[in-house]
Each structure stands twice: as C-alpha cells, then as structure tokens.
Amino acid sequence: QLKCVHRGFSEPLDLHLGMFLTTLLNQASPTQLDTFFTPAWNLEIVGTYAQTELGHGTHIRKLETTATYDPSTQEFVLNCPTVSSIKWWPGGLGKTSNHAIVLAQLYTLGKCHGLHAFIVPIRCMKTHQPLPGVTVGDIGPKFGFEEVDNGYLKLENVRIPRENMLMKYAQVEPDGSYLKPPSDKLTYGTMVFIRAMIVGESARALSKSCTIAIRYSAVRHQSELRPGEPEPQILDYQAQQYKLFPLLAAAYAFTFVGQYMSDTYHRITGHINQGDFSQLPELHALAAGLKAFTTWTANAGIEVCRMACGGHGYLCCSGLPDIYVTFTPTCTYEGENTVMMLQTARFLVKCYRQAREGQQLSGTVSYLNEQQRLQPQPVSSRPTVVNINDLASLVEAYKLRAAKLVEVAAKSLQGELQRSISQEDAWNNSSIELVRASDAHCHYVVVELFAAKLSEISDTAVHSVLNTLALLYALHGITLNSGDFLQLSQITQRIKALLVEIRPNAVALVDSFDYNDEMLNSVLGRYDGNVYESMFEWAKRSPLNRTEVRSFIIFNIIQKK
Numbered sequence: 001q002l003k004c005v006h007r008g009f010s011e012p013l014d015l016h017l018g019m020f021l022t023t024l025l026n027q028a029s030p031t032q033l034d035t036f037f038t039p040a041w042n043l044e045i046v047g048t049y050a051q052t053e054l055g056h057g058t059h060i061r062k063l064e065t066t067a068t069y070d071p072s073t074q075e076f077v078l079n080c081p082t083v084s085s086i087k088w089w090p091g092g093l094g095k096t097s098n099h100a101i102v103l104a105q106l107y108t109l110g111k112c113h114g115l116h117a118f119i120v121p122i123r124c125m126k127t128h129q130p131l132p133g134v135t136v137g138d139i140g141p142k143f144g145f146e147e148v149d150n151g152y153l154k155l156e157n158v159r160i161p162r163e164n165m166l167m168k169y170a171q172v173e174p175d176g177s178y179l180k181p182p183s184d185k186l187t188y189g190t191m192v193f194i195r196a197m198i199v200g201e202s203a204r205a206l207s208k209s210c211t212i213a214i215r216y217s218a219v220r221h222q223s224e225l226r227p228g229e230p231e232p233q234i235l236d237y238q239a240q241q242y243k244l245f246p247l248l249a250a251a252y253a254f255t256f257v258g259q260y261m262s263d264t265y266h267r268i269t270g271h272i273n274q275g276d277f278s279q280l281p282e283l284h285a286l287a288a289g290l291k292a293f294t295t296w297t298a299n300a301g302i303e304v305c306r307m308a309c310g311g312h313g314y315l316c317c318s319g320l321p322d323i324y325v326t327f328t329p330t331c332t333y334e335g336e337n338t339v340m341m342l343q344t345a346r347f348l349v350k351c352y353r354q355a356r357e358g359q360q361l362s363g364t365v366s367y368l369n370e371q372q373r374l375q376p377q378p379v380s381s382r383p384t385v386v387n388i389n390d391l392a393s394l395v396e397a398y399k400l401r402a403a404k405l406v407e408v409a410a411k412s413l414q415g416e417l418q419r420s421i422s423q424e425d426a427w428n429n430s431s432i433e434l435v436r437a438s439d440a441h442c443h444y445v446v447v448e449l450f451a452a453k454l455s456e457i458s459d460t461a462v463h464s465v466l467n468t469l470a471l472l473y474a475l476h477g478i479t480l481n482s483g484d485f486l487q488l489s490q491i492t493q494r495i496k497a498l499l500v501e502i503r504p505n506a507v508a509l510v511d512s513f514d515y516n517d518e519m520l521n522s523v524l525g526r527y528d529g530n531v532y533e534s535m536f537e538w539a540k541r542s543p544l545n546r547t548e549v550r551s552f553i554i555f556n557i558i559q560k561k
C-alpha cells in the first residue's frame, strides 16, 4: 500500500517495512490492526515505519529496556537504564523511521512479565526531529549494508498510551492487571518468520554467485592444459569444477529447502493461529538450524565463487563483492548462527530423550525413533556403508550420521551431568558436540529434501541432471565431514582439553602481538576493553549524524484520503 522512496539509499527500505508489518500482524490484536490501518492512525506513519525486533543482540530474554505501566495515566513509561541497554543496529532507525516496535521488559503493578512489544513514536511526524526523551542516530559506517541506516536508540522516560502495547497474545488492562499469553514463546514469532525467509536468501545469493562464476569460467581462457594447444576455458580444469559444481548443487538444494521452509512456516503458523502450538518447537528448531546451516555454506560459497574468478572477481563490477558484503551479515543477524545451532540442539536432545523413553516422534526428527528401533547397540558404533550411486543410500548415511551425532551430544551432556556439575556448565562443556549434532541434522534434512524433490520430477532428462547434482552434493558433503563417518571422539576430547588449557592465556597471547589501539583501529579490540562507551562515541561521530542529512523522504501515499 505504501511506497517509501528514499533519496540517497540504493534500495527501498521495504525489507524492514515488511518486517515491521509482519511483526504487527504477528503481535497486534485484531482491534489494534483495525486502528493501525485506518486513516485515523495516519497511514503516513507506516510509510516512515519503524524497525522491529528492537532487541539488542543475542540474549533478548535479559534485555534491559523497561516498559513500566502507569495506571494513573494509562501509559507505559519506557527507559533504557544503562549504556549497554541502548538499542543498537535496527535497520531504518538511524535516519528514516518515525516509529519503532520496541521489545522491552514489561512491568505492571510492581511485577515483571518479561519481553513484550510496543509501538513507540521516536521522531516528530512534521519535523522528523527526535521526540522528547529519545536519543537516536546512525551507528556509523559498516562492513557493507550501507544502503540501510542501522541506528541506535536510547529512551529516557518516554510515555506511550496503553494501546501501543501489541496485545494479540498478552494484555494489560486499564487498571494494570496482566493477562498472560497462551505461550510465552509467541513474542519471538517474527524471528522465526525472517529466519525462514533467510533460507531462501541463501539460495538466491549462492545461485547468483554460481551464475557469475560459472559463466565467467566458460568465457575465461587461461594457461595450458596440453602443450601447444590453445588456452582452454578455465571451466575445463577439474580443480575449477571441484570448486564450483558442489556449490551449484548446493544452490539447487537450498532452493528446494527454501520452498520447504516457507511452506512449513505458513502451515504451522496456520495451526498456531487456530490455537495449536504443538509444532512451534519444531518450527523454531528447523528455522534456526536451517538459517544457520544454509547461510554458513552460502557465505563461504560466495567467497569461493569470487576467488574462482581470479583478479576480476575482486572488481566491484563483478557483482561478487557486493553479494558478499550484503549477504555475510545473515550469519549474524536474526540470530547468530552458533546460537541458533544450539537452539536446534536443545530441541534435538529433548527429542532424543523422548525417543529413548519410547515416545513416537514426528516430522524431521522421526529418524531418532527409527535408529532406536533398528539395533539395540549404540547408534554411534554402527558403520556407515554407502552405495555411492544411489541417492536413497546416501540419505540413509546422512540419517545415520545425524542420529550418531545427536547420540554423541546427548551422551556428552549425560557424562558431564554425572560429574555432578550444573546443567548450564554441562551444556557449555558439550557445545562442540551440540553444534555438530545440529549441523548433521540440518545436513540430513537438506539431502532428504533434495531426494524428495527429485521424486516429484517426472521429466527424465531433468530428473537425470538433478540426480547428478544431488549425488554430487551428498558425496561432496561426506568428503567434507569424513571424520563424522569415522570415530572421532578421542580427538574431540583432546581438543576440548586444549581449549580449557588455552582459555586463561588467550588474552595474554593476543596482547603479546603488541598491537597498539591506533594500529588495531577497533573499538571492539581496545586494550582497555572500554567497548560500549567508545562505540557510542564513535557512532555519534558518524557522517550521517554530523550534519543535517537532507535526505528528503518522499512518500507516495497511494491512498491519501
């Protein structure tokens, strides 16, 4: 309905507007939606939109911003109490938006009810200046993503009406009484949606990079394959094929996974909207794991494609540097990848224990039942034998590997707990196995979905070509993880012991490189560790904050009346 046209930005900020609207649809009550989307609510507001997910970083459950309900005025009072509670990163916040959907700890009648979402006006609709109590600006130059004005936001006693709390699931009554949501995980809903979307982004970024690199490799002639013959296309070199073709196979695989993830998201959220939350844990685990798995692979793959183009890959006009700097933050935002893999592991360990107790599992983890039934001896002791020409056999091998690594992770946890240390320390001491188990689970899901897609293809020629890609993807994955198809536990235990040994000396080891702050030029790597304050001062010096950036935001309100 609205088009934001920003002078000076290379791409419309619809992506963030989309997230804003998705969060509204996810978290606002039906009556609130009616309010928000009527002229009375001044549709232009949405035109300047806001950024969603104003968490700050990973540990959103403990974010410090508070929203305290004042029953005498029926308002919430929002505060960022410390320098580390300043909201950092939300896209569109630095210069553009007039409103933000802010996640804050809800306090009412003296009790904290955890994270809830609030719509907060941050800039005046007429002057576009920050409103009283609001300190907002751009966080400064970044590695890429320059078309987005990621910003910082500090709120000091900012008052908003009670109706600005998004109340689809939880409510605060005018007298301050709190009505709790059917599930406290629903606040996290939008993140699942974007993570599911990012899986498709991985496919797009990787397929674009493969297109550039493979086409160029057919044009580029270089060196001499046989003495006296003309220079061959570099695509004829086996080494070049080994770089690019597995990535081409992965691009196809992720395209199918992206479609599956989108369909699964919409199917399960349909159930959730009917009040059935039973599949939310699997949806979260799948979106978190596949987002991490596909972005890590695609991120590395884009760089392989760039380097496969030689010097010209380093030119901006190759398109590859821009694809890389725009794509690489997907490994961090919407849930840092390692943290996401640990979330998936949390779900897998829970399912493993249920399978051990004889519970019937469904969905992508049903193999854990299968492996329990197959043979009584530990999964991890079974050899993995594959028929290298049969995709079904390779799917079985990936399934067995995933079952093995989930069992290894669960047993590592169990072993730690038997040393009577806390659940949290046991979890931390098993993180390597937990991440590896999630990676193996996601890898199995990708191979399985590739095979499932093939079974839908009736055209023999298309089936034959895609089958070749599927075999290459699966076999290449085995070579990259051959250790997982062999016993590696002793090596892992030794690595973990080494990590513990290095930990107390890690900072001293980097200090001994003896770089001074000027040479490092990094607020994160400062010798004095004074990160947050210096990052805030650095951001305030950003060019976007220095002068009145005369970016005229021209709104085409398609519906003026």
Ligand SMILES: CCCCCCC/C=C/C(=O)SCCNC(=O)CCNC(=O)[C@H](O)C(C)(C)COP(=O)(O)OP(=O)(O)OC[C@H]1O[C@@H](n2cnc3c(N)ncnc32)[C@H](O)[C@@H]1OP(=O)(O)O
Residues within 6 Å of the ligand: 015, 016, 052, 053, 055, 057, 058, 059, 060, 061, 091, 185, 188, 189, 191, 192, 194, 197, 198, 201, 280, 281, 284, 332, 333, 334, 335, 336, 339, 343, 346, 347
């Ligand atoms: C292509 C589009 C690009 C657009 C541009 C992108 C711009 C970027 C935007 C952003 O980056 S927005 C900010 C994103 N921030 C995050 O993703 C924060 C990441 N952190 C978290 O999600 C959480 O802190 C955590 C890591 C999940 C941990 O949360 P918490 O401490 O509450 O969890 P646990 O104690 O581990 O588990 C609690 C319980 O809740 C379940 N759960 C957690 N998250 C979800 C979820 N999203 N959906 C459903 N359920 C969730 C979790 O499984 C646990 O369940 P049980 O095991 O206890 O049953």
Ligand SMILES: Cc1cc2nc3c(=O)[nH]c(=O)nc-3n(C[C@H](O)[C@H](O)[C@H](O)COP(=O)(O)OP(=O)(O)OC[C@H]3O[C@@H](n4cnc5c(N)ncnc54)[C@H](O)[C@@H]3O)c2cc1C
Residues within 6 Å of the ligand: 051, 052, 053, 054, 055, 056, 057, 058, 059, 088, 089, 090, 091, 145, 150, 329, 332, 333, 334, 335, 336, 337, 338, 339, 342
């Ligand atoms: C380009 C870009 C755009 C962004 N846009 C937005 C936005 O629009 N809105 C928004 O709210 N945010 C946004 N963000 C912020 C983003 O959501 C966070 O950076 C991301 O969630 C990671 O959190 P963090 O920065 O706190 O990293 P940290 O969690 O501090 O990660 C640092 C390291 O600590 C490790 N670590 C952290 N916790 C654990 C754990 N429990 N176990 C093991 N290791 C752990 C991580 O694996 C990582 O290696 C954006 C970030 C970027 C880069």
